[in-house]
Amino acid sequence: MSASRSLRLSGHALLLIAAAPILLFLLLPSLIIVPMALSKSQMIQFPPEWISLHSFADYLGDPQWVDSTLLSFQVTIVAVLIAAVTGGTAAIALHGRSFAGKGLLVGLIMMPIVTPVVILALGDYLLFAQLRVLGSWVPIAIAHGVLATPYVFISAQTSLTSELNPALVRSARSLGARPISVLYHVYWPAVRPGVLAGSMLGFAVSFDEVVLALFLQGANSVTLPVRTFSAIQYELTPKIAASASLFIVLALVALALQAFAARKTGRLS
Amino acid sequence: MNSAVQPEKVSASSHQAGREVEVRGLWKSYGHGAYVVRDVSFALQRGEFLTLLGPSGSGKTTSLMMVAGFEKPTRGEILVDGRDVARRPPEQRNFGVVFQGYALFPHKSVLENVEFGLRMKGVPPAARRRQAFDMLEKVGLANFAMRKPRELSGGQQQRVALARALVFEPDALLLDEPLSALDRKLRESLQNEIKELQKRFGISILFVTHDQDEAMMMSDRIAVMAEGRIVQIGSPSDVYLHPATPFVAGFLGETNLVPGTYRGTDEGYAVVDFKDTARGRARLPADGRNLTAGEAVVVSVRPERVRLLTHQAEPNFPGVVADCTFLGRHTRYSIQALGQALTVSVTEWSQTSALCNGAPVWLGWNVEDAQILSGPEGALATPEEIIR
Numbered sequence: 001m002s003a004s005r006s007l008r009l010s011g012h013a014l015l016l017i018a019a020a021p022i023l024l025f026l027l028l029p030s031l032i033i034v035p036m037a038l039s040k041s042q043m044i045q046f047p048p049e050w051i052s053l054h055s056f057a058d059y060l061g062d063p064q065w066v067d068s069t070l071l072s073f074q075v076t077i078v079a080v081l082i083a084a085v086t087g088g089t090a091a092i093a094l095h096g097r098s099f100a101g102k103g104l105l106v107g108l109i110m111m112p113i114v115t116p117v118v119i120l121a122l123g124d125y126l127l128f129a130q131l132r133v134l135g136s137w138v139p140i141a142i143a144h145g146v147l148a149t150p151y152v153f154i155s156a157q158t159s160l161t162s163e164l165n166p167a168l169v170r171s172a173r174s175l176g177a178r179p180i181s182v183l184y185h186v187y188w189p190a191v192r193p194g195v196l197a198g199s200m201l202g203f204a205v206s207f208d209e210v211v212l213a214l215f216l217q218g219a220n221s222v223t224l225p226v227r228t229f230s231a232i233q234y235e236l237t238p239k240i241a242a243s244a245s246l247f248i249v250l251a252l253v254a255l256a257l258q259a260f261a262a263r264k265t266g267r268l269s
Numbered sequence: 270m271n272s273a274v275q276p277e278k279v280s281a282s283s284h285q286a287g288r289e290v291e292v293r294g295l296w297k298s299y300g301h302g303a304y305v306v307r308d309v310s311f312a313l314q315r316g317e318f319l320t321l322l323g324p325s326g327s328g329k330t331t332s333l334m335m336v337a338g339f340e341k342p343t344r345g346e347i348l349v350d351g352r353d354v355a356r357r358p359p360e361q362r363n364f365g366v367v368f369q370g371y372a373l374f375p376h377k378s379v380l381e382n383v384e385f386g387l388r389m390k391g392v393p394p395a396a397r398r399r400q401a402f403d404m405l406e407k408v409g410l411a412n413f414a415m416r417k418p419r420e421l422s423g424g425q426q427q428r429v430a431l432a433r434a435l436v437f438e439p440d441a442l443l444l445d446e447p448l449s450a451l452d453r454k455l456r457e458s459l460q461n462e463i464k465e466l467q468k469r470f471g472i473s474i475l476f477v478t479h480d481q482d483e484a485m486m487m488s489d490r491i492a493v494m495a496e497g498r499i500v501q502i503g504s505p506s507d508v509y510l511h512p513a514t515p516f517v518a519g520f521l522g523e524t525n526l527v528p529g530t531y532r533g534t535d536e537g538y539a540v541v542d543f544k545d546t547a548r549g550r551a552r553l554p555a556d557g558r559n560l561t562a563g564e565a566v567v568v569s570v571r572p573e574r575v576r577l578l579t580h581q582a583e584p585n586f587p588g589v590v591a592d593c594t595f596l597g598r599h600t601r602y603s604i605q606a607l608g609q610a611l612t613v614s615v616t617e618w619s620q621t622s623a624l625c626n627g628a629p630v631w632l633g634w635n636v637e638d639a640q641i642l643s644g645p646e647g648a649l650a651t652p653e654e655i656i657r
Contacts, residue, residue, distance in 0.1 A: 165370070165372060167368040167369070167370060167372035168372050168374065170337075170339055170359070170366070170368065170372070171366060171368055171372040171373075171374075172374075172385070172389075173338075173339075173358070173359040173360045174337055174338075174359050174360070174362075174364060174365070174366035174434075174443075175360075175385050175386035175389055175433070175434075175437070176360050176386055176389035176390050176437070177360055177385075177389045178360055178389075181389060185374065185377075185385070186374070189374075189375075189376040
């Protein structure tokens with residue numbers, strides 16, 4: 001018994017030795033950004049000259065960078081709303097139905113994930129140029145909404161399959177519920193976890209999306225990723241590292257919140 | 270609220286809740302496929318407990334779903350107090366439906382579940398809360414009003430489902446195999462509870478099940494269904510003791526099917542010649558069909574209705590014990606008689622207990638307990654064959 005136990009322990013040790021370098025490789029780029037942000041230097045560099053918070057002050061004091069940050073939030077929130085509504089309602093509409101051309105319809109909804117982003121960006125650019133709305137932030141939000149929709153659709157679909165008991169729809173109707181009430185009282189509680197999880201993914205997709213935002217940018221509509229991208233090309237300022245560090249912290253907080261929420265609902269059910 | 274306590278003072282209309290529901294010539298097919306429900310007609314009287322009983326695929330659930338409004342009849346009428354509701358969507362009918370697994374709203378409290386029907390009908394919040402709470406009090410769940418359904422036991426969930434279906438004073442309750450997923454012990458106590466609630470509220474119930482014991486125990490009348498049709502409808506004792514077809518005889522418990530030849534009628538009973546020149550009497554067909562002398566018939570006799578004697582007495586047939594099994598409450602005999610193996614179930618231990626393999630015996634039955642079944646088409650088809 002102790003022999004098999006030690007065997008299992010050595011197995012675990014081997015797994016750790018194999019996995020640790022991979023984990024390090026995945027995490028290092030993110031971790032390296034933080035000390036770079038704490039550099040005294042006016043240029044972004046590695047190893048950094050420690051230790052100063054001036055890059056954070058520079059970032060938060062530069063109106064262009066602050067505007068880009070706020071704009072990114074604005075674009076992302078609108079994009080996520082678009083994706084949540086279209087992805088969620090599409091999942092509900094297609095749930096439990098079968099008809100000719102359903103596969104085609106699902107394919108159409110999933111297209112933004114499959115299509116190379118450059119092609120999507122070019123198409124959007126030509127379309128919005130035709131409509132003479134280029135230069136505003138709205139086209140970016142719409143394009144990002146289209147990109148985020150499949151993520152919400154997929155997770156809403158999963159959540160409906162696992163949470164929605166078809167007898168609930170019938171029981172609500174037998175109790176006098178019209179379709180709109182069935183939607184609110186039966187479908188919405190079942191689809192909500194999926195829409196929330198999908199929106200979280202959609203937020204991540206939209207917030208750091210750079211290709212669409214680059215094609216559709218205007219003088220007053222430069223998102224944070226686009227600003228960072230051009231800064232790396234022309235400025236190499238430690239503001240890049242500062243903003244990146246802030247968003248790493250933000251992502252960690254969001255992950256912790258999600259884990260907490262998952263544990264809470266997990267305990268209830 | 271006191272209707273159960275003072276039955277005399279309550280008017281008939283409030284004690285016999287619900288309306289008369291009549292189904293006339295209901296047919297259903299999907300697309301151009303075969304009919305799964307064929308010409309089904311029945312009337313659910315006020316306060317009656319009517320069960321649609323049949324194997325899976327017999328059309329019982331489809332029939333119930335057409336009454337509820339979830340399936341559209343291909344042809345036929347569904348009359349509630351004479352008004353046809355067959356073309357209305359389910360939310361515009363007024364039936365309380367209880368599903369298998371109960372289908373309670375998992376995200377709503379017990380109280381919110383019960384008041385849902387009233388909410389959908391536009392009853393203001395304060396009034397519907399009070400009504401729902403009163404109903405929970407009547408089913409003994411007032412203390413659980415704020416719980417979520419998953420925090421309740423199976424029996425409590427059933428009471429919530431029934432309270433939810435009863436609170437808006439439906440025309441009738443429709444129950445779609447609510448108990449078939451449960452184990453035997455819980456099922457029996459829940460059957461009693463449904464029966465008790467039905468008597469207390471005086472509501473009419475249309476019940477669907479494939480379990481013949483459940484149907485016998487709960488129903489005022491049973492409609493036995495096979496292949497989309499109602500084969501026989503009547504009280505539990507009627508369909509059990511006087512089955513119309515071999516299918517009904519076999520589906521509602523065990524039976525002996527004895528072929529014979531009809532010779533004539535004597536004092537309202539049929540005279541039948543069995544194999545080995547034995548002559549006996551039996552009830553005429555339950556569907557009132559006329560027989561002609563010389564016609565081949567099948568007689569059904571329940572194993573517990575066959576008398577087993579050690580001496581000759583009238584009327585009787587000789588036989589030989591082929592096998593016997595002691596089963597506690599009764600003893601089962603397999604007896605070679607009338608050219609076939611007959612099953613006999615005996616509860617008295619005394620005189621027949623000593624009989625076993627090879628012993629000669631005499632068989633007999635009361636004429637009331639022998640029933641000529643309908644034939645000839647499919648006359649010898651057993652339930653197993655029809656299910657297949």
